Amino acid sequence: MKVFKFGGASLTGIDQIRNVAGIIRPFSGTELVVVVSAIGQTTNELEKVAIHYYRRQRETAARLLQNIKQSHLEIAEALLRDPEHAAIECMRRFFTEAEWRLGEKPYLPFDYYYDQLVSLGELLSSIIVSAYLKDEGIGNEWLDVRSVLRTDATYRDAQVDWPYSSQQMTEKVLPLLRQHGLLLTQGFIGSTAEGHTTTLGREGSDYTAALFTNMLNAESLTIWKDVEGLKNADPKLFADTISIREINYREVIEMAYYGARVIHPKTIKPLQNKKIPLYVKCFLDPELPGTVIHEGDHSRQLPPLIVLKQKQVLLTITSRDFSFITEDKISDIYDIFHGLNIHINLTQNGAISFSCCIEHDGEKIERLIKTLHRDFSVNYHEGLELLTIRHYQPELLESFTAGRTLLLEQRAPQTVQFVLK
Ligand SMILES: Nc1ncnc2c1ncn2[C@@H]1O[C@H](COP(=O)(O)OP(=O)(O)O)[C@@H](O)[C@H]1O
Ligand SMILES: N[C@@H](CC(=O)OP(=O)(O)O)C(=O)O
Secondary structure: OEEEEEOHHHHOOHHHHHHHHHHHHHHOOOOEEEEEOOOOOHHHHHHHHHHHHHOOOHHHHHHHHHHHHHHHHHHHHHHHOOOOOHHHHHHHHHHHHHHHHHOOOOOOOHHHHHHHHHOHHHHHHHHHHHHHHHHOOOOOEEOOHHHOOEEOOOOOOOOEOHHHHHHHHHHHHHHHHHHHOEEEEEOOEEEOOOOOEEEOOOOOHHHHHHHHHHHOOOOEEEEEEOOOOOEOOOOOOOOOOOEOOEEEHHHHHHHHHOOOOOOOOOOHHHHHHOOOOEEEEEOOOOOOOOEEEEOOOOHHHOOOEEEEEEEEEEEEEEEOOOOOOOHHHHHHHHHHHHHOOOOEEEEEEOOOEEEEEEEOOHHHHHHHHHHHHOOEEEEEEEEEEEEEEEOOOHHHOHHHHOOOOEEEEEEOOOEEEEEEO
């Protein structure tokens, strides 16, 4: 049994969905779980719907939802060729439910409504793909992932209930697989025990696919991307990137931790724990070899692995009375970040100061600085980049910083990090 994951980039329109069907077809009749994300940028568009809804800008929210409805129905009608198709009726029902939701006055926290609305993207894409595959003679069963993937109620960052979900996989998903061969389901979303929809964090479909792979003891997971495989840097940000044919889990989890936006950071653990290989393949040219991520020590053959995080802010937090920043103060500082759910990308301690690099998120930073100001003075620089290079060659480092202002540098034998303006 294998698991495939197709992200938004592989499902941007009619031709792309046809291409995905072409990739799946040869596996027809074998046991295969296909996890899909929302079409193209739908999640970003749904986020806007949720924001306007919560601000009580109902008309704008409804207009944005209408655009999403139109584009999805256009794709479905073109692929399925029958406006009365049961799948289209089902999509309309989902939209009616969302429209009805926009009419309600919000009384719960934003994150709850976010998940109820944003999850629509994966439900729609999976309905379209499943129905199209069936019409093309590729038998499959549409599975509502919320019936098997249980989470807690941490909306937008829901934590998976492993024992319950694993049991569902064995008792429900396995028999369905045995019966239908191909299952088509959604990434990124889950459900609480009370039946409320949750999401696992942006770009979380890779993680869903890894959960299925682990819990079903599949032989492999293949993530289909628009790149030829894993590269030593994001080809959208760097020229002359090098393709990596083979790499171990450890290196990829490090890359993801430092912010490489190619595989969701939580994806590796479920695979590593059962030593199941992860293939990154190109949906634009499935014949290309791609990358295999598995156990083993390949770090000696690796090129420098480069990760660039943009839109960073460097905060320098200083004690007002020249007292040392000792463990208790650091603990207080971390509590403040944790309380505001702000992730720290890099830290550096001084005698009376603590510096850290975080993502730019205007509203959260304002609240952070206000809270820190009670006990510390705070300096900050915005519009920065955090560059991480693993397996660096010291003689080449200057080329990365030439002509830039270097605000902070950290060097260890394997990894160097620069905060640059
Ligand atoms: N090290 C890397 N190797 C390959 N691609 C990378 C890397 N770092 C970032 N990327 C980016 O990841 C993109 C693919 O991921 P993403 O757009 O999230 O796909 P999907 O929506 O299918 O999940 C590529 O287009 C590429 O720009
Ligand atoms: N659609 C969700 C989940 C996801 O993983 O998407 P993608 O596979 O396109 O990155 C998001 O955009 O966050």
